[in-house]
Amino acid sequence: MTIAELYESRKDDPRLNTSYPLHPEDWAKYRVEGPLPFNDEKRLSFYIHIPFCRQLCSFCEYTRMLCPDEGRQESYLRTVANDIRHFKEQNHGFTLMGCDIGGGTPTALSEKNFLLLMEVYRNALAGLELSAGYEPSIEATFDTLTEAKLKGIVNAGIHRLSLGVQSSCDAIMKRHHRLGSDERQMSDWLAMAERIGIKKVNLDFMYGFQGQNEASIDRDLELIGHLHPHQVTLYELRTNMLASNASLSKEALYDQYSRYYDGIIGMGYMGRFGQNTFSMDADDFGVSSYLRERMINGASYKGFGLSAQSMSRAGVSYNVGKLSKNPLEALNDSGYREEYTYLLPSKELVAKYMAISAYNGSFSVNRLLELGIDKGFLDERLGFCFSHGLLSRSENDRVVITKTGFAHYGAVFSLFFGDGD
Ligand SMILES: C[S@@+](CC[C@H](N)C(=O)[O-])C[C@H]1O[C@@H](n2cnc3c(N)ncnc32)[C@H](O)[C@@H]1O
Ligand code: SF4
DSSP states (O other), rough: OOHHHHHHHHTTTTTOOOOOOOSGGGGGGGGGGGGGOOOOOOOOEEEEOEESSOOOTTTSSSOOEEEEOOOHHHHHHHHHHHHHHHHHHHOOOOOEEEEEEESSSSGGGGGHHHHHHHHHHHHTTTOOOOTTOOOEEEEEGOOOHHHHHHHHHHHTTTOEEEEEEESSSSSHHTTTTTOOOOHHHHHHHHHHHHHHHHHEEEEEEEOOOOOOHHHHHHHHHHHHHOOOSSSSEEOOOTTTTTSSSSOHHHHHHHHHHHHHHHHHHHHTOOOTOOOOOEEETTTTTTSSSIIIIIIIIIIIIEEESOOEEEEETTEEEEEETTTTTSSSGOSSSSSSOEEEEEEOOOOHHHHHHHHTTTTTEEEEHHHHTTTTOOOHHHHHHHHHHHHHHHHEEEEEEEEEEHHHHTTHHHHHHHHTOOOOO
């Protein structure tokens, strides 16, 4: 197949987005026993997964469960703390570039356990060298915040809070079993967060829902204008792991993104077309340092907790619980070891990097070469994309998606995945 034919054949494939592999089983032949090696990694980020939520939104692809009783919450946190201690005993000499606490909903924990989580976080940092740009972040929902939790976050030295709104359309949220907060409540919480010492707030919105339309997007934009967060993240609904085939056409997704983009940029946020994060601050990309390292620089990260993903120069791993039908049953006191560890050849590392890069709509050519991409293969793909106006060169060694390319960004980024087979 020529590159042009390959591109045409993939343009409307709903599975091609930021996910890779399309199914973990695609990597079965690379699977090995034991943990993922992090040999000689000089720069590393941590991710701590809290799989508990107050509600189970039906659109959500993450490993999560309804928040269990306080005893089980506590034993989960103590187990994760043990895993972190163990990892630090085995791995030395790295600078910690970032640490995100996500989920699930970390703030769904009881107040007592949330403060324990903050202690687990502080202990995770103990004895490590932090990078100059280290900026930790924690995920939350408005309905699970309390004053004590906000104080705990700030006292632990975390100043970036990422909150999910998804959509201001009640009908769409109810259809997905998500109970939202009203504008007044959100605005009160943001004022309190700022008073307590949170310096950056990010709000997550999603597009690609059935029923989302110009009017509902305009209401979301109005809400952003009123709440005025420092950063906004726009997630395209991924339906790869969801039972229902709910995805919209690529054209509809493009139109929805464009409407959000124009509105967000019109309010003074900075961000390139095709990027999913927007910021009021010209010096950041609208992300925590964990995400900056992971998405933009393709650096290594170690995930702790149920089903968390890790990536090093050797491969990718997923902790216990990734494929559990019932994640509650995967909770245990003995540790969330890396159950699926894949030592990957360079073409698979390249593909994983490209899929993650799609969030930012850009990638580094040098990083692809470091990961071992074949130079001829790379030049051929780049040549095709440049000459068809799908990608363009940016500053340094970066290549960015164009407006034309973004209409089928999954197909564009997938051209670099492998042999084209
Ligand atoms: C790990 S979730 C946790 C955030 C928090 N529990 C909440 O619901 O606000 C982080 C973000 O992922 C996004 N998300 C959830 N399900 C998604 C899906 N199927 N496709 C794309 N983004 C999704 C949402 O915007 C959500 O805020
Ligand atoms: S979107 Fe957030 S609250 Fe909803 S199920 Fe997913 S992690 Fe939980």
